[in-house]
Amino acid sequence: MTELRNKNYIRKILSQAPLILLFVSVLNNFDFNYLSLKYFSFNFSYILIFYYSLKKSEGLGYIYIFIAGLFNDVVLGTPIGLSSLMYLILCGAAAYLRNITLRPNLVKDCIFFLITILIINSLLFITLNYIFGYELSYVDQIINITFTFLLYSLFSNLFDFFENYFVGKNNAR
């Protein structure tokens, strides 16, 4: 009985792992600055949101994504509501892809993800630069987009592995 309860407890935690990971990533704002890598940055939140909206829509609730966006704005110091908007557009794009896809393919997902983050970052750049008067570096944006795109397939496989061997396994039991 105790073992079962423990298992349920672990299962609950594991099922909430993407949400925990999302909030940790927005609050912690992974930067890897201490590695002294000048030309390296990626947006982990984008990868997580896109993957879970595409593959497992019940994993992250829209309302939580919205709140995570608000938190991200506070941490980054951008106008409040902007990150939420971008996250939700990303969710919308992922949901659209999910609706039109009959046979899922990682390459297609990656290409669609690239197009989506290009649109999102363009929107972000336009809004911040032309409406709110923030100075943004083109180079930093391009680096961020490139690494986010390149790391998508890696994280996608990691999330697949996690879902299949930890969450899925427990569900099957």
Add this chain to the structure above:
Amino acid sequence: METSRDDFVIAIRSAFLKKGTQQRFSLLGLIFFSIIFLILGSLNFKAISYIKIGINEIVYRSSFIVSGPENFIKDNYLVLQDHLNLYKENQKNKLELIDLRSKDLLNKFVILENKRLNNIVDDYLVESDTIFAKVLSDKGSPFLKSIILNKGSKHNITLGMVAMDGEYLVGKIVEVNYLTSRVLLLSDLNSKMPVILEPYGVFSILSGTGEDYGVIQYSKTYESITGKTIIYTSGVGDLFKAGIPIGIIKSDYIAKEKKVEFFSDFSQLKFVKIISFIKDDSK
């Protein structure tokens, strides 16, 4: 074609308007909510400001806690990196230390050499006790540029002592009384002073003119001197210590009049310093 457009619309509708199994809000609703949030926030709407303050409080504290593990990893990474670089840094420091030690030895040698050369060159290394004297009168006659001081033989003033205004040479004692003495200024017609013109190293004699400037005399090489020249005492003739600054020759004057502008303004003297230079016996 029509079917494909319908599919697109259906997919978009489904993505943005349909609520998921556990979704309480539609995506489109939340997007609108975000835009409203953004607009009201940019207009400094009070309610949004309060929400922002509330979120700030939560987020800053949470961020500190959440960043704990990453900070721990970061700190350990830096410590590890320091340890890995320890050998390289030690080697670098060793080389630097050797270099600095050799420089220090060289520096010590230069200091000692400088002292030794000064001893050889200069006979008047040690200054006597300094006597400060008040200028009682500076109303010299047209034939004599001098000042009267309130100190005399009672205060150990002797003939030939040097009068200085700060670090600049003013003149020398030419008359000593019991309580007073007279200083012949460098600008006096009778004043002749062995000097050196730097940076050219030309020896010459500075003569007074009876005016507020001096002139350079008895030098054959001064024609070659161009540019700013500083005049110091040369120490020749064992009258004064070498290197006491006197005045400056501006480039305009050298070819024509050889005028020396004194550093000290003799008409403004209130106090002077009386000193003599005695031979260093320890040499």
